[in-house]
Amino acid sequence: MLTDMCNLRCPYCFASEFVGKKASEITMEDFKKALEFIADGKEKIDKFGLIGGEPLLHSRFAEILELLLADDRIQTVSIYTNGLLMHRYMDLLKNQKVHLLINYNPPEILGEENEKKLYQNLKQLYEVKKEDALHAIRLGINIYKPDFSYEYIIPVLQEFGFDNIRFSITVPNSSIASLQDAHAYYQSIKESFLKFYKRILSMGVLPMFDCNKIPVCLFSVEELEPIFYAFLKYPEIVMNERHFLLSEWSRCSPVIDIQTNLKAVRCFGLSKESEVSISDFKGLEELETYYDKRFDQKAFEIPYQVRCEKCSAREWKQCMGSCLSYRVKENEIACQKQKEDVWQRESLYERYLKCYLKDRTFRGITDEILNIEIFHAFVEKLQKETYSRTEIEPIYEKVVTYKKAMKQAKEDNKKHRMES
Ligand code: SF4
Numbered sequence: 572m573l574t575d576m577c578n579l580r581c582p583y584c585f586a587s588e589f590v591g592k593k594a595s596e597i598t599m600e601d602f603k604k605a606l607e608f609i610a611d612g613k614e615k616i617d618k619f620g621l622i623g624g625e626p627l628l629h630s631r632f633a634e635i636l637e638l639l640l641a642d643d644r645i646q647t648v649s650i651y652t653n654g655l656l657m658h659r660y661m662d663l664l665k666n667q668k669v670h671l672l673i674n675y676n677p678p679e680i681l682g683e684e685n686e687k688k689l690y691q692n693l694k695q696l697y698e699v700k701k702e703d704a705l706h707a708i709r710l711g712i713n714i715y716k717p718d719f720s721y722e723y724i725i726p727v728l729q730e731f732g733f734d735n736i737r738f739s740i741t742v743p744n745s746s747i748a749s750l751q752d753a754h755a756y757y758q759s760i761k762e763s764f765l766k767f768y769k770r771i772l773s774m775g776v777l778p779m780f781d782c783n784k785i786p787v788c789l790f791s792v793e794e795l796e797p798i799f800y801a802f803l804k805y806p807e808i809v810m811n812e813r814h815f816l817l818s819e820w821s822r823c824s825p826v827i828d829i830q831t832n833l834k835a836v837r838c839f840g841l842s843k844e845s846e847v848s849i850s851d852f853k854g855l856e857e858l859e860t861y862y863d864k865r866f867d868q869k870a871f872e873i874p875y876q877v878r879c880e881k882c883s884a885r886e887w888k889q890c891m892g893s894c895l896s897y898r899v900k901e902n903e904i905a906c907q908k909q910k911e912d913v914w915q916r917e918s919l920y921e922r923y924l925k926c927y928l929k930d931r932t933f934r935g936i937t938d939e940i941l942n943i944e945i946f947h948a949f950v951e952k953l954q955k956e957t958y959s960r961t962e963i964e965p966i967y968e969k970v971v972t973y974k975k976a977m978k979q980a981k982e983d984n985k986k987h988r989m990e991s
Pocket residue numbers: 742782783784822823826837838839840893894895896
């Protein structure tokens with residue numbers, strides 16, 4: 572975290588308890604310490620992230636970025652920005668090592684002038700990045716209330732030809748979130764979330780979860796079915812369970828933020844409970860292990876809701892039940908066991924299981940990538956209703972072919988790593 576200053580005041584910002592309070596920024600000396608802590612003696616850092624507040628507000632931002640660009644260990648520098656100050660640093664931002672996630676806020680947050688500025692900056696960035704632009708720039712939006720707006724971003728995605736968008740389901744920090752029921756919150760935004768999700772997919776743009784993926788058990792088969800078919804157009808994302816709505820994956824691996832005072836947090840949402848000084852750890856790996864034991868593993872061990880008790884997604888450490896911000900109470904991971912009848916519907920898992928037991932035909936194909944029960948529920952429905960087996964076979968063929976290619980690529984990679 573370069574600075575806690577920001578030039579916007581977004582209503583959803585879960586770093587708001589840091590942002591703008593002390594107007595502090597990291598010193599060059601401390602930045603170098605943080606860099607070595609993250610490098611942890613390694614020869615290669617795949618991705619080095621710069622966040623804020625608004626990171627481009629740091630008074631020595633150019634110097635920091637130059638330092639990272641000259642560091643051969645770092646493969647990619649990812650900058651998380653609201654985009655309003657990018658025009659100041661175009662010469663540096665055009666470097667191939669720089670990737671940007673631009674939080675493309677709606678007009679009601681930006682105001683007219685900033686809205687124009689953001690668009691112009693994006694246009695300029697797109698031009699300087701040239702053929703690298705679509706790979707190095709990603710737009711992000713935030714889902715922070717049931718009636719959140721997203722139509723404003725559609726013409727922007729279309730004009731520049733982005734084929735994906737990152738979206739974040741925002742959460743309050745743990746002192747507020749821990750008093751709430753995460754599943755009730757997910758239910759409250761589900762309808763508008765699904766509208767947004769389908770709208771984006773229908774444009775041929777892939778919606779990618781940031782973190783805080785809504786557990787798949789909160790959707791009905793009827794809700795998921797159209798998304799399943801839409802996704803068949805994009806086998807590459809079907810294989811990436813982190814971003815695939817139908818997968819059981821709903822967890823976050825230690826995301827660690829190092830603040831301007833060299834204190835780390837497991838995530839801003841857990842700032843109070845997880846703050847530690849990096850000087851107490853040898854390096855990033857030791858800190859990750861500490862957070863993993865203290866928060867992540869407990870989140871799997873302790874079921875969040877009654878429904879999670881016997882859920883294989885929890886047992887296989889695929890689903891934490893909810894974002895950890897909702898789960899930390901008095902410094903410990905807590906459960907929020909609600910009666911199942913809160914949702915007044917048959918347990919999806921029972922339904923999936925029934926389908927699964929009837930037909931195992933496609934198991935080998937989807938083991939690692941899909942919520943297998945949901946997949947079989949669709950298979951069941953497909954076979955019983957509209958489609959014949961011959962009609963659906965090509966769909967599975969497509970999945971199998973892609974999966975084989977992925978497996979081969981993984982093996983080649985492993986072999987290559989071992990050889991080198
Ligand atoms: S705890 Fe995990 S899911 Fe929740 S906001 Fe932080 S990184 Fe995202």
